[in-house]
Each structure stands twice: as C-alpha cells, then as structure tokens.
Amino acid sequence: MREPGAMRIFVAGGTGAVGRYLVPKLVHAGHDVVALARSSDKGRVLDRAGARPVVADAFDREALRRAIVDAEPEVVIHQLTALSRPIDFKTFDDDFALTNRLRTETLDTMLDAAREVGARRFIAQSFCGWPFARSGGPMKTERDPLDPDPPPTFRDTLEAIRHLESAVGGGAAGWGAGPPRGDPAAGPPRGDPAARPQGIALRYGFLYGPGTAIASDGEITRMVRKRRLPIVGKGTGIWSFVHVEDAAAVTVAAALRGEPGIYNVVDDEPAAVSEWLPHLAEVVGARRPIRVPAWLGRLAIGEGGVSMMTRVRGGSNAKAKEAFGWTLAYSSWRQGFADGLA
Numbered sequence: 001m002r003e004p005g006a007m008r009i010f011v012a013g014g015t016g017a018v019g020r021y022l023v024p025k026l027v028h029a030g031h032d033v034v035a036l037a038r039s040s041d042k043g044r045v046l047d048r049a050g051a052r053p054v055v056a057d058a059f060d061r062e063a064l065r066r067a068i069v070d071a072e073p074e075v076v077i078h079q080l081t082a083l084s085r086p087i088d089f090k091t092f093d094d095d096f097a098l099t100n101r102l103r104t105e106t107l108d109t110m111l112d113a114a115r116e117v118g119a120r121r122f123i124a125q126s127f128c129g130w131p132f133a134r135s136g137g138p139m140k141t142e143r144d145p146l147d148p149d150p151p152p153t154f155r156d157t158l159e160a161i162r163h164l165e166s167a168v169g170g171g172a173a174g175w176g177a178g179p180p181r182g183d184p185a186a187g188p189p190r191g192d193p194a195a196r197p198q199g200i201a202l203r204y205g206f207l208y209g210p211g212t213a214i215a216s217d218g219e220i221t222r223m224v225r226k227r228r229l230p231i232v233g234k235g236t237g238i239w240s241f242v243h244v245e246d247a248a249a250v251t252v253a254a255a256l257r258g259e260p261g262i263y264n265v266v267d268d269e270p271a272a273v274s275e276w277l278p279h280l281a282e283v284v285g286a287r288r289p290i291r292v293p294a295w296l297g298r299l300a301i302g303e304g305g306v307s308m309m310t311r312v313r314g315g316s317n318a319k320a321k322e323a324f325g326w327t328l329a330y331s332s333w334r335q336g337f338a339d340g341l342a
Contacts, residue, residue: 006030007120009255010071012058012110013079014051015042017211018125018204021248022079023049029252034071036064036080058102061109068113075255076114076197078107078124086219089305093156100160107164119197123254124168128203128264128315129240130154130308131161138238139270141316142203142262151304169201169262198260204247205240205266205315208333209340212244214280216341224277225286232297232309235274240266240314241333243340253324263320269332270314276333283337 006029014023014035026033027050035051036058037043043053054071056063058080068076082098093100107124114122132140133147150158208214214221223229242265250265277289297306320326330336 005256006032007074007255008032008034008072009075009077010034010036010068010073010119011051011077011079012036012064012106013077013081013125014046014049016079016081017207017209017244018247018251019079020049020211021245022077022251023051025248025252026255027051031255034067034073036067058106061105064106064109065113065116068110069117072117073114073119075121075123076110076119077251077255078102078110078122079251080106081125086213088301089308090153090302092151092153092302092304096157096160100157103160103164107167111167114197121200121255122168122197123200123202123251124164126161126165126169126201126203126262128205128266130312131158132313132315134307134311134313136313138272138313139316140264140313142264142319151302151307153302153304154307165201165262168199169260200254200258200260201262202247202251202254202320203262203264203266203315205242205264207244207247208241208336209244214241214337214341216284221280221284221341224281224289225284227287227290229277230290230292230297231274231277232292232301232306233294235272235277235291235309237273237307237309237312238270238314239273239276239312240264240270241276241336242266243328243330243336246328246330249329250320250324250326253326257325258323263323264315264317265320266315266317267328267330267332267336268317269334271333273309279334280337280341283341 009026009031013019023033033051035046035053037046037053037055043055046053054067056067080102087095131146133145213219247265281289294306
C-alpha cells in the first residue's frame with residue numbers, strides 16, 4: 001500500500017544526467033516509479049535505484065505506448081535526450097538530431113499514451129538560455145519571446161523546443177493552455193482518457209555536476225584545462241546554470257504542485273561568459289582562457305557559437321520558486337563549481 005500522497009510515476013530518461021538524481025528522489029519520496037530503459041543493463045541501474053524498469057525503444061511508437069499504458073501512471077515525466085558526444089556549434093542541429101526526434105516524435109507518442117491512460121500530469125524537459133530572443137535585457141522570464149531568427153545551424157533544434165513547449169506547456173494546441181479539468185491540485189479525473197493531463201515544461205539551464213559536460217571529468221572542463229575554450233569577442237553572452245541535483249529536485253516538486261505551463265529552472269545568478277569561464281578555469285586549476293576576436297571565433301565555432309559567446313540571454317527563476325516552493329542547494333554556479341569541480 002502506497003503512502004498518502006504517493007503516486008505511480010513513469011519516467012523516461014531515468015539514467016541520464018538529471019534522471020540519475022530524479023529517480024532516487026522520487027523513490028525516496030514514496031512514489032511507485034516505473035522507468036523506461038533502452039537495455040537490460042540500463043534496467044539493472046534503474047532497479048538498483050528503486051524503480052521498476054521496463055525495456056523498450058523510445059523510437060518504437062507501439063512499444064513505448066504499451067510501456068506507458070501498462071504502467072498506468074498518474075504522472076509521466078519525459079527526460080530523454082541523446083547527447084553522447086561533444087557538441088559542435090557549426091553542426092549543432094546535426095548533433096541534436098536524435099534529441100530533436102525525442103522532443104517531437106517520442107514526445108507525441110508519450111503524450112498520446114498519457115492521455116489514453118488518464119494520467120494527471122505530464123512533465124517534459126526543455127531548455128532555458130540560447131532559445132530566447134537575443135535582444136533586450138540580460139534576464140528573461142517565461143513571458144518573453146523565443147528567438148525569431150536563430151543562427152542557421154540552431155533552427156531545427158529551436159523548432160523542436162517550440163514543438164515541445166507548445167504541446168506540453170502552452171500555445172493554442174498545448175495541453176498546458178487553458179484550465180485543466182477537475183481540481184488543479186489533483187489534476188484531471190483519474191482514468192478519464194478524455195481529460196488531458198496538466199502539462200509542465202521545465203526549461204533547465206546549462207546543467208553542471210556529475211554526468212554533464214561541466215563536471216570534474218566533463219568535456220567542457222577538459223577543454224578549459226587545455227585552454228581550448230576561449231572567450232570570444234567581449235564574452236557578453238549570458239548563461240543560466242543549474243546543478244543537476246537542483247534540476248531533479250524541482251522536477252520532483254512539479255509532479256505534485258504548480259500550475260500547468262512553462263518554467264525556467266535556473267539558479268539565481270545568470271552570468272556573462274567573460275565572468276563564469278575564467279572562474280571555472282580558476283576552480284579547476286587551469287590558466288585563464290584566451291580571448292579571440294569575434295571574426296576569428298566565427299571561423300572556429302560558426303555563427304551559432306559566436307552567438308552563444310556574445311548574444312544569448314539568461315533566465316529568471318522567480319516563477320519556478322514561487323510555484324514549487326523551490327529552494328536551491330546551489331543558488332549560484334560560483335558555489336556549485338567550487339564544491340563540485342575543485
């Protein structure tokens with residue numbers, strides 16, 4: 001018998017950077033967790049974390065639908081990405097091709113299955129930072145527009161993010177648009193496939209911590225140690241960070257409360273590249289990063305890379321803090337880098 005307030009939760013992406021924190025937190029909170037695994041080896045990892053694994057291919061529509069329907073979850077959480085190698089800004093869309101399919105094809109399959117089984121909530125991972133319009137102030141809220149004219153190599157990826165957020169968290173056809181059926185605190189009537197789940201899109205900032213590119217053994221950290229990540233131009237691009245543990249904590253909270261919609265999941269201190277990159281170098285014992293002019297950076301990392309270094313905007317976390325009662329373990333990347341990367 002489950003504890004009062006506990007739910008059956010289906011997690012896709014339970015062994016990823018956020019998922020490896022998320023699944024144990026859900027289990028510790030008393031929830032009955034069913035987690036998708038792409039192999040028996042991954043299934044054993046999930047089993048050790050306290051979840052009930054189910055092996056299926058995320059791109060096999062019928063197998064994925066059946067896995068969710070058989071689990072009969074009250075909450076469905078989509079944490080799937082496919083980022084197994086370093087990202088090249090000049091081929092950004094190519095590197096994100098599988099992740100973009102997970103954010104569109106797989107997302108749609110999971111949404112349909114969640115509706116079929118009468119799930120109360122659907123939570124999906126989105127992204128905060130470079131998708132914002134590259135104009136105006138340095139910090140954006142959820143009401144601010146996304147980039148109407150992204151760098152050419154970023155366009156497919158931004159369209160996939162738009163699809164996810166429209167389908168899950170807002171927009172004319174989005175499940176997060178308009179009032180949900182039933183008590184907002186409880187979600188739609190359980191088992192009513194005609195009622196849409198409450199949709200929440202969580203825009204994680206740049207993740208750091210174990211299993212990410214900004215970890216003691218992460219790709220960005222290795223580049224910084226070798227002085228292969230320069231400050232381009234004046235380094236005025238604003239990045240918002242969040243530790244993987246904080247991202248997992250707010251996801252657990254979103255399973256229980258918060259209005260449907262889109263939320264920026266970031267720390268309290270958006271920072272310019274010219275500020276955070278030298279600090280990261282100092283923390284890991286590397287020499288200060290070199291500086292290169294924008295024209296030279298464009299040759300090396302393309303227009304999209306220069307935009308990341310000079311023009312992108314950060315996000316405000318005020319809405320997520322209020323909605324989820326969220327207290328960050330790492331309110332600033334300064335503290336997080338120092339504690340986790342030294």
